[in-house]
Amino acid sequence: MAVIAVENLAKSFNGSPVIEDISFQVSGGEVFGFLGPNGAGKTTTIRIVLGLLQPTAGTARVMGSDLGRNDALRRSVGVLLENNGLYGRLSAYDNLRYYADIYRVADPDTRIRDLLDLVDLTEFAESPIGNFSVGMQRKMGLARAIIHDPAILFLDEPTSGLDPEAQRLVRDLILDLSREKNRTVFLNSHNLDEVQRICTNVAILQQGRIRAYDSVEHLRASEQTPVYLLTLADPAAAERACTLVRGVEGVGSCSVDGDVVTVSLDGAAAPRMLRELVRAGVDLIEARRVTRSLEDVYLDVVHRSGGEV
Numbered sequence: 351m352a353v354i355a356v357e358n359l360a361k362s363f364n365g366s367p368v369i370e371d372i373s374f375q376v377s378g379g380e381v382f383g384f385l386g387p388n389g390a391g392k393t394t395t396i397r398i399v400l401g402l403l404q405p406t407a408g409t410a411r412v413m414g415s416d417l418g419r420n421d422a423l424r425r426s427v428g429v430l431l432e433n434n435g436l437y438g439r440l441s442a443y444d445n446l447r448y449y450a451d452i453y454r455v456a457d458p459d460t461r462i463r464d465l466l467d468l469v470d471l472t473e474f475a476e477s478p479i480g481n482f483s484v485g486m487q488r489k490m491g492l493a494r495a496i497i498h499d500p501a502i503l504f505l506d507e508p509t510s511g512l513d514p515e516a517q518r519l520v521r522d523l524i525l526d527l528s529r530e531k532n533r534t535v536f537l538n539s540h541n542l543d544e545v546q547r548i549c550t551n552v553a554i555l556q557q558g559r560i561r562a563y564d565s566v567e568h569l570r571a572s573e574q575t576p577v578y579l580l581t582l583a584d585p586a587a588a589e590r591a592c593t594l595v596r597g598v599e600g601v602g603s604c605s606v607d608g609d610v611v612t613v614s615l616d617g618a619a620a621p622r623m624l625r626e627l628v629r630a631g632v633d634l635i636e637a638r639r640v641t642r643s644l645e646d647v648y649l650d651v652v653h654r655s656g657g658e659v
């Protein structure tokens with residue numbers, strides 16, 4: 351059974367559709383990326399899945415249930431939305447203690463100390479979090495969201511406002527939750543590099559509809575003629591290399607820019623091309639297959655469906 355199953359979801363506000371016919375599934379232990387430009391309908395979808403908003407049509411189930419009507423299930427869910435859900439006047443420790451008590455966490459002191467250590471805030475345990483930087487507060491928000499060790503985690507821009515080191519810490523934490531603890535993570539992020547690094551599957555939403563829904567791997571590989579960048583030891587050999595390469599069966603085009611030769615070809619032709627260059631005595635420093643980044647895919651999808659990025 352899918353951990354999150356959304357089917358034909360639609361929502362209108364005052365008769366204007368905001369999302370239409372949204373369907374996707376998230377499996378256990380997966381990190382799922384929910385992407386789309388501002389106003390695409392991501393928050394609306396999440397709010398329906400969390401049971402905070404009623405859909406106009408369709409269903410959104412978490413572990414087979416409507417989250418809004420299942421109190422027991424809500425305890426298995428951790429949520430970090432835009433707001434960190436923390437009290438500025440309370441210390442980091444007391445904020446977590448407040449939530450630990452609500453969720454009746456066993457051995458709360460150990461859990462809180464472990465979490466503060468995990469988000470690298472141990473030395474600030476007794477400081478009021480109102481004095482924390484935006485990034486420190488975000489890390490506290492994440493610690494708050496996972497205090498009860500939820501099986502399913504909804505994270506809305508978890509790394510916004512974080513410096514690169516803290517972003518990495520949060521990324522590693524999410525990957526650890528998924529890979530080591532089999533937790534399911536639903537991630538909404540505009541940070542496509544981050545999504546590419548940690549998500550298995552993604553859906554790209556644009557103007558209320560899903561425009562792409564696949565594994566990151568498939569999306570990056572699809573509709574693509576492989577491109578190789580060849581860096582030559584002797585830049586003067588570039589034109590000759592291109593002439594040689596064009597004669598190889600399966601090579602589409604070859605162009606030269608300085609000492610870099612760009613070749614597009616069908617995948618099976620790559621070994622033939624490299625053998626031909628070696629045979630002709632062309633020394634290569636590097637031969638690199640270029641893959642599209644998730645950002646390239648995202649921009650294509652959003653542009654193709656006619657929207658602002």
Ligand SMILES: Nc1ncnc2c1ncn2[C@@H]1O[C@H](COP(=O)(O)OP(=O)(O)OP(=O)(O)O)[C@@H](O)[C@H]1O
Nearest residue numbers: 363364368386387388389390391392393394395555
């Ligand atoms: N309660 C509401 N009443 C009327 N319109 C709404 C309401 N909530 C959202 N909308 C509209 O629905 C559209 C989608 O908003 P939503 O917040 O879901 O987008 P989003 O993809 O989360 O955007 P962002 O990336 O900026 O957070 C927007 O045009 C927004 O103005």
